[in-house]
Amino acid sequence: MKKIELKNNSLLKDIVTLLNLIIVGYAAILVFLTILSVISYTGLSDRLGIKLNVQFLPSVDFSNWWSIIAFVINLLTASLTIYLIYLARNFIKNLIGGKIFDSSNTQLADRAWKVFLALTFLSVKVAASGNPIALPFSLNASMSFTPLLGALIIWLMMKILEKGIDIAEENEFTI
Structure with a gap:
């Protein structure tokens, strides 16, 4: 069986580059859409003489809290x-650097499962109704179980990594 060298693996390096591009692109789009939607709804675009109607989400009215x-x-x-x-991306960079059973990987996994758990409960959609007779908002509280499953898998991986770190430390002391 051929052993795969992680330090010189070009596929992992390409994945890190791709993830860097995704992070920068997604963050730039998010900032751009946020600025445009705030400009659109505050009326600043009308004062500048620009026809701009950007809706980050449907029926957003900044006068309604x-x-x-x-x-x-x-x-x-x-x-x-x-x-x-x-x-x-940081986890893959640690793998490329040869840090497999390292405490930094367990810290990354600890943060990741908490983010997945937060995304499970943030799938609740809140939207303004815009109807003066009805409630001022609609609440769709369907919880997504996909991030919950991701949180469970990452948490289990974290526990396995912690046990692997303990075994690696015991092996260092016995030598």
């Missing part, structure tokens, strides 16, 4: 997704 909460929840969800990709 439920819409602001929905906007912030969507921004938080997108930001946590970027952070999760960043954690995966």
Whole structure:
């Protein structure tokens, strides 16, 4: 069986480069859309003479505080997704650097399962109704189980890594 060398693996290096591009691109798009939607809804675009109608999410009205909460929840969800990709990139960089059973990997896994858990509960969608007779917002509280499963898998991997670190430390002391 051929042993795979992680330090000189060009595929892992290409994956890190791709993840860097995804992080920068996704963050730039998120910042750009946030700025455009704030400019659009504050009326600044009308004062500048620009026809601009950007909706980061449907029926957002910044005069309604439920819409602001929905906007912030969507921004938080997108930001946590970027952070999760960043954690995966750091984990792969540790593998390339030869740090497999290292405490930094368990710290990354600890953060990752917590982000997955937060994304499970942030799948709740809040949107402003815009109807003065109905409730000022609609709440779709369907919890997504995919991030919950991801959180469980990452947590189990973290526990296996912790046990591997303990075994590696015991082996160092016996030699």
